[in-house]
Structures are given as structure tokens and as C-alpha cells.
Amino acid sequence: xxxxxxxxxxxxxxxxxHDVMSVNQLFAPIFVAGxxxxxxxxxxxxxxxxxxxxxxxxxxxxxxxxIADPDHYDKAWAHCxxxxxGSGPAGLAAALAAGRAGARVILCEEDFVPGGRLLxxxxxxxx
Numbered sequence: 001x002x003x004x005x006x007x008x009x010x011x012x013x014x015x016x017x018h019d020v021m022s023v024n025q026l027f028a029p030i031f032v033a034g035x036x037x038x039x040x041x042x043x044x045x046x047x048x049x050x051x052x053x054x055x056x057x058x059x060x061x062x063x064x065x066x067i068a069d070p071d072h073y074d075k076a077w078a079h080c081x082x083x084x085x086g087s088g089p090a091g092l093a094a095a096l097a098a099g100r101a102g103a104r105v106i107l108c109e110e111d112f113v114p115g116g117r118l119l120x121x122x123x124x125x126x127x
Contacts, residue, residue, distance in 0.1 A: 010060075010062040010063060011057065011060040011061070011062060021057075021058055021060070024058055036051065036055050040055075078106060079104070080103075080104045080105060080106040081098070081103035081104045081105070082094075082095075082098040082103045082104070082105045082106075083105075083106050083108065084098070084105065084106070084107045084108065085108050086108070086109065086116065087107055087108075087109040087111075087114030087115060087116055088115070088116025088117055088118065089116065089117070089118055091107060091109075091114075091116065092107075092114065092115075092116075092118075095107045
């Protein structure tokens with residue numbers, strides 16, 4: 001949370017101040033992770049129709065907005081075939097080779113610009 005953040009509560013009923021489902025906090029010590037997989041086994045057809053939706057609502061899982069976020073972040077939830085840590089000469093060469101081979105590549109660098117020690121060298125690579 002930070003100053004100026006616009007947020008809205010989810011998964012509360014009837015209101016955030018008087019949330020009936022907050023009673024679940026009292027039972028947390030006996031509702032260990034995965035207890036419902038053993039408890040709500042019968043009848044099996046109730047799992048998808050009744051049990052799982054009720055458990056998800058009670059867990060307080062929110063919903064992500066479908067609106068594109070205009071902000072930029074220094075972290076991402078991303079997937080790749082090859083992850084390369086460091087953008088020095090070896091990292092850049094590895095990223096280039098993997099990319100040319102058709103792999104989805106993420107090149108990570110802790111500095112502000114890629115290049116590593118190449119940034120202090122005045123030479124040219126490949127032309």
C-alpha cells in the first residue's frame with residue numbers, strides 16, 4: 001500500500017467493516033492446507049458444482065482486472081525457454097544464439113543498461 005493508491009475491497013459480505021466470512025480466521029488452526037480434499041470427497045459430483053466454488057469464495061481470492069495496466073514495473077510474471085542472468089559478453093552471445101535458434105529468451109541485468117564490461121571498452125563487436 002502507498003499514498004495515492006486507489007483500491008477496492010473484494011470478497012466481503014455484506015460489507016468490509018462487517019464481513020461475515022471473516023469467521024474463517026477463527027477456524028484457521030483446524031482448517032490446515034488441503035483439508036478440503038479429504039473432507040469434501042462425497043458425493044464426487046458436488047466437488048466442481050458446490051464444494052470448490054464455495055471454498056474459493058471463502059478463501060477470499062480476488063479477481064484481476066481485465067483492463068490493461070498503463071504502469072511500468074521492474075518485475076514481471078514471464079515465461080521463457082532460456083533465462084540468461086547477466087548481459088556481459090557471454091550473456092549477450094548466449095542470448096543471441098538462443099534467440100536465433102528460435103528460443104524465447106529473457107536476458108536479465110541488474111545494472112541500468114546491458115553490456116557488462118563491454119561498456120568500458122571502446123571496441124566494436126561484429127562490425
